[in-house]
Each structure stands twice: as structure tokens, then as C-alpha cells.
Amino acid sequence: MSAAPATGGTGLIGTSVLRKEDDALLRGRGRFLADLRLPGALEIAFVRSPHAHAEITRIDCAAARALPGVVAVYSWDDIRDTVSALFLEAEMRIPDQVREAIKPLSRLQPVPLLADGRVTCVGQAVVMVVAEDRYLAEDAVELVEVGYAPLPALVDPLDALAPDAPAVVPGTEDNLAISVEGRVGDVDAALAEAAFVVTERYRSHRYVASPMETRGVAVTLDPRDRSLTVFASTQTPHRLREVIAGTLRVDPDHVRVTAPDIGGGFGQKGVQYVEDVLVPYAAHRLGRAVRWIEDRTENLTSSSHAREQVHDITLAADADGRLLALRDDAVLNLGNANLTGLVVPYNTLTHVIGPYVIPALDLRVRGAVTTTMMATPYRGAGRPEAVFAMERAMDRLARKMGIEPHELRARNLVRPENMPHRTGLMYRDGTTQTYDSGNFPELLRRVVGHLKIDEIRERQRTGDVAPGKRLGVGLALYIEGTGLGPFESGSVTVLPTGRIRVATGASSQGQAHQTVFAQVAADALGVPIDRIDLREGDTGVIGHGVGTIASRSMVTAGNAIHLAALAVREQVLADASGLLGTAPEDLEIVDGIVRPVDEPEAGIDVAVLAARRAPLLVPGTSTGPGAVISETTFFKPPTVTVASAAHGAIVEVDERTGKTEILSYAIVHDCGRVVNPMVADGQVTGGVMQGIGGALYEEMEYGPDGQPRSVTYMDYLVPTAAEAPPYVLDHIETRSTLNPLGVKGLGEGGAIAPPAVIANAVEDALGPDHVHITRGPLTPSRVKDLLRAASSARH
Secondary structure, eight states: OOOOOOOSSSOOTTSOOOOTTHHHHHTTOOOBGGGOOOTTOEEEEEEEOSSSSEEEEEEEOHHHHHSTTEEEEEOHHHHTTTOOOBOOHHHHOOOHHHHHHHOOEEOOOOBOSSOOSEEOSTTOEEEEEEESSHHHHHHHHHHOEEEEEEOOOOOSHHHHTSTTOOOSSTTOSSSEEEEEEEEESOHHHHHHHOSEEEEEEEEEOOEEOOOSSOOEEEEEEETTTTEEEEEEOOSOHHHHHHHHHHHHTOOGGGEEEEOOBOSOOTTTTSSOOHHHHHHHHHHHHHTSOEEEEOOHHHHHHHSOEEOOEEEEEEEEEOTTSOEEEEEEEEEEEEETOOOSTTHHHHHHHHHTTTTBOOSEEEEEEEEEEOSSOOBOOOTTTTHHHHHHHHHHHHHHHHHHHTSOHHHHHHHHBOOGGGOSEEEEEEOTTSSEEEEOSOOHHHHHHHHHHHHTHHHHHHHHHHTOSOTTEEEEEEEEEEEEEEOOOSOEEEEEEEOTTSOEEEEESOOOSSSOHHHHHHHHHHHHHTOOGGGEEEEESBTTTSSOOOOSOTTOIIIIIIHHHHHHHHHHHHHHHHHHHHHHTOOGGGEEEETTEEEETTOTTSOEEHHHHHHHHSTTTSTTOTTOTTOOEEEEEEEOOSSOEEEEEEEEEEEEEETTTOOEEEEEEEEEEEOBSOSOHHHHHHHHHHHHHHHHHHHHTOOOOBOTTSOBSOOSTTTSOOOOGGGOOOEEEEEEOOOOSSSTTOBOOOTTGGGTSHHHHHHHHHHHHHOTTTOOOOBOOOOHHHHHHHHHHHHHHHO
């Protein structure tokens, strides 16, 4: 599919329209989950495991049940006969092409809603307490007695794959839950011919999405048919509906899921958890409204983690610096459950090659189950880890060759004239991995220009740096498959009032959907943007949807809305044609008025046309009673469309304290056609700050006993506005050829490169001949350790 003209004449696409959402939010009129008032609602708290790995020897809930105000206390034995284990079927589907071609291992792992005889991580839910208020529920939690017989903890994924490692999941032989491979060409032969080879081990550390708003679920029950209305802080309402219905064994039509305003998701709220089902279970069983709001410690310890991977990577080039081969053997820490299948492993496999031409590939990614909190996709979803390994290896290879890191990259980038570019790998949707469009050399050229690398090198050579400080520069490039299918929904209806109602299965967590989807619809229809009303994140509004994950909303939902709006436009023109006596092709819509192109004063408002179709208002109209001007479309992308970017940073490292200061950060980004530049800038900038957080501050560290050491914000550091560095953000547009709007996803992109960029820059500052950075975060204490090690090596 080629990109098609998408405008109805308003020129809204490409304009920085102010966010429609902001007025209500800034005035305190947002409606987040904790703002919902459900009279008489019960509150839930959980007994959670204090052990990483243990057999449960007994559970005594008698004292908790006897506490006045406690309504119910449930263990797994109390509910096992009426519910199913949690299983995310949508995440586990593997296309037949992938299954047949590469035969991946993806061990399915249903998870009991409450611990079934064994706990496998600190924070796992063991008992659910339902009480008249949260205070009573928390008091009752303290009265539940649970006996544990501790078992050995397994924290490191490499240790978990050792032949003698005990199996974490009962009934399994080992801890290997995922294995996927991809091969192109003859890597061994390429390595034998290579002039330069580097082999390194890089580790991406574990961290947490940490959204401002924690998770939560509130449920009401309709006593007439016992249907459930579920209010959830979720990115995927339709998937959650299916999971709740399947797990509770009820009809999906009796479950409505709606997402109110959401204070950030970042992937952590894109999967479904046991609490998402247990709260509806309690409401259904007790016949009352029930609510659970996660506290911050629960969020840090019992919501999903991400990022922990170990890469053994080998990269080879010929004497001219042309890449010949890449071998990468990666191991992921899946935590105590594999709920999302091949998503992160396959993303890592297909993104480690980056924007480069590499003739021979030997790639393997395995996932290990451990006694830590489960890992699921988090903004970037396997790509930041892959980019960290590859871009660090590129820097090491450039140093070995004695050339500038940006020069090595320039020699190996896929050229725009060679688009579409096929890597030879199979993507996880079953298609051949293809870069549909892009201009990677231009990304690199611009970021090098923004960084003024020649000037930095001169300052390094002449010592033009403050005493006790070291100056460094680093960069990284990446590609990102965006707009993943299988589909998304879009509905457009012209109401008799003249308002335009737009609905979609996507669900916003801050991405300005109210604004950008209104721009798309208004542009296609030719109506003012203030006439557009968006409804999303509600299974009662539109029956089918996937949700907002995987940098997909504008690509999938945006194009569905665009196509639906174009279809509605044709209906409007057809109706107006009969009234105006003008052929549809000779009509235009300007500011909501349908008019002949050559007689603009003789127009009719779309509201009049919609009213003529309204039931009973105009009997005998040609369209028939009950007809409305409306269209629902499901956009199914043929495969992902590839976004890309180059990032760079100039850093200054304090030799005395080990503190790294980012003096300047540069981003050159390509997300295809930009619908709203201001919103796009905000999305990328937010992602960059999360990436900087992972590079310099954030780490969810576990001790060898499996105890998390970062359970509050005293220990788990996140960047604030004060840590935001000076930056320059630049866009290029190479439009996607795979959707009518020509757009690519951008929500995750900003977070992908910073860990690699900053590691490269800090190593450059400290002296790459003596310092080798293999992991983050680059905290002051870790940088001081690197400096001490370098000093010892020199002496």
C-alpha cells in the first residue's frame, strides 16, 4: 500500500494544535481511577509473599475473617474451583509462518490468581482481603498467618539456565521458557575472513516503568443480569475484557471495561495481572462494588519489571570497516512468569542489527524463569537492550580500527535508495523483516552536526575542560518496528447536532489522542476540529479493539479513523448532491459546510444532512428511517512500519564525585508524517527522559536471596525536571509506504537509545583505552569504580 493524500482541505495534519485534553487536566477536572466515587464500595488489600521462593506450609485466615468490617478473605483453595488460572492468550499466539520456519520455544505458563502451594517472588499475592475500607483490609492482612518453607532463590538468568538449577515452576524440567533464533549467511566464514573482530558481554539492568499513577481496578455489578462494569487503569481494555471473562468463566458480553484518565502506562499497564481479575471476582461473588488501588511499594515490587538481559556479542568488519557478521547470544530474565511470550525476545532478536547492512547473522535469544518479579514489555520492549549491546560493540569496533565511531556507522548504514531493505530475518508477525522507508545517513549527518564532534575532539586534545572534569561524546542509532497489528478500530458518526463522534479501540495514557485523532478526522472530513468528540478506552463504545501498545496508535487507530472519516465524507457528499443538484465530485466541505466548488455561497451544513437521516425527524427521506451517517473501519497493517532515529550526547564527568552531567543531548527522529509536531516532540522528549533515567539513575536491584532492594523512591531514583538536560530535537519525514496516512509510530522511540548513547559518551570521557563500560546505570559510585580500575590498570 502506498501512502495516499489524506487531507480534506483543512491543513490540520502537520500543525501543532494545542492539546484538547489539557484544559480539564490543568484545572483539576481529570477523572482518574482513584477519583471515581462508588458509594458503598468495598476495598481490597493483599497478603504478599516476603520470600523469593518458598513452599507454603499453611494459611490461617480465621483471625482476619473475625475482624469486624472484614467481608471476605480468599486464598487459592477458596476460589480454585470457580476460576481459571491467568493466561494471556493474545500474547501467546505465534503465527504459523514463524512456528514452521524457526520453530521457537515458548513455554506457556498459566498463573494461579493467588499462590498455589508455592511462592516464586517477593510480592506475589497469596491471600486477598475484602473489607469495608482500606484501613480495615490492611489491618486484616496483618492477621493472616502464612507458613513458609524457604527454597533456594534464583536471581541471575544465567544461573537459572545452569544444568543443575532447580526449576522455579513446579512440573517443569528446567527454567528455559523461551528460545528463538535467526540466521542469515555464514557467520563462521565471515569471521574467518574479518580484519577486525570484537567480542564482548553487555548487561542491561532491570528497571521499572514507574508511572505517576499506579495500577488500580474498580468494579460495579448490575444486579439485574449480574454484568460487570470494570474501571481499570489499563492500556488494553478489550484484551482485559476477554481475560476477565475467560478467567471468571462468564460471557464477555456481561463484562464492560472502561479506562478513565490514566496517569501513564509505558507498557506496564498493557498486560493483565491477577489483581485485574481478582477484583471483578470479588464484586461478582459478593454482589457489591469493589475497589483496589495499588500503593507505590506494590507498584515497585509487584507490578512487572523490564530490561534485564545479558548479551554475548561478536561483531566483525573487513579492512575498510564494512560489517561482515554479527553473532549475538542473549539471555532475558523473565522473572517468575512468562506471560507475554515472544514479544520482548523477538523484538530483541530483530532489532539488534539496527540500521546497518550486515550480510551474515547468527542470533539467539533465550528467556529464563527466575524467582524475581515477572518482566513484561516496557517502553521500547527489548529494543533498548539490543541497541545497548550493538551500539556499544560498534564503538569498541571503531576504537579497535582507529576511526571515529560515527565514521564506522556511516560506512554501514542502509542507504535510502536501497529501500525497502530486507534483513533476511522473519519478523514476529510472520512476514519478512523489511525496512519500508527511511534515511539513516541523514539522521547521522544531522546528529553529528548538532554535537559538533570535531570541536569536542579539539577540546579533548587541548585539555579545554574544567579542572577535575572529563569531556566525552557518544551517539547511537536504532530502528523500531512500529504499528503492530493485527488491527485497530475506528468509527466516525455525524450527529444531528453537527457534532462528529469518533470512537476507537485505542486508549490514551497521555499521548494526546483527543487532539491528534480529532486532527485526523477533521482533516479528512473538512470540519472544524472543535466539532470532534473522541470516545475511546471503553468496550461499551466500540466492540473490538487492541489498545495502545507497541507504538501503534496513530498507525493503526489513526488510519482506521482516517478511512472511516473518508467513507463518511463520501456519504455526506452523496446526500448533499441530491439536495444541491450538484455531482458529488463537484462538491467540497469547508468548515463543516458542503458547497459546490464554483458556488460556495450555496452551502448546507453537515448537521442538516445528519438531521435528515435521524429517525422520525424527516419521514420519507430517501435514506429511509433510522439511517445515520456513520462508518466503522478496521485497519489491518500488512506488517510494521520502521521508524528510526539517531541520538547523541556530550557529557562531563567529575573525577572526584563520579557524577555525570549531560551538557547537551541531540535527537534526530523519523516517525514518517508528523500529525502534530508539538505532541510528537513531547512524546520523544518524555521517552528520552525515561531512557536517561535508566542510563544514570534507575535500577531495581535484587540481593542474592531474591529480596528487592529498591522498594521506595528513597532507593529507586527517577529523574525529575531538574535532571532534564539541554537538548535539541529535530525531525525528518520519510513517509511510510504501508498506510494511507504515511505515519510511523513514535511513542516508544525516545527511550530506546539513551542508555547506549550515555554509556558511549562516558566511556569516551573516561578514556576508552582504559575503561570499558559493560552495564548501567552509570551512578557516581559505579563511575568511581571504573576510574579506580582504570588507574590500577595504568599503574
